[in-house]
Amino acid sequence: MQLSTKDLNYLKDEMSWELLAFKKCHHYAKECQDPQVKQLIDDIGRKHQQHYEQLLQQLNAANAGGTQATQPAPSGANMTQ
Numbered sequence: 001m002q003l004s005t006k007d008l009n010y011l012k013d014e015m016s017w018e019l020l021a022f023k024k025c026h027h028y029a030k031e032c033q034d035p036q037v038k039q040l041i042d043d044i045g046r047k048h049q050q051h052y053e054q055l056l057q058q059l060n061a062a063n064a065g066g067t068q069a070t071q072p073a074p075s076g077a078n079m080t081q
Helices: 005-031 035-062
Strands: none
Touching: 005 035
16 A cells, blocks of 8 residues: 555654653653553553554555665663663
């Protein structure tokens, strides 16, 4: 399936938002002193990471016949401490 430029821009924006949410969760989990709150923030961050990776997989599947998506997976993806 060929995606329009508008659809690709929507995907790019959503991937940027998911990556930013993941990074913020990672940062705030490191700052947190309460272990239960820290775990909740880590869990939320992992969900954002999963959403990012799912979007990337969909983008790669849509471009299977052409150029692959060049956006890398988030660095420091493992948030377990």
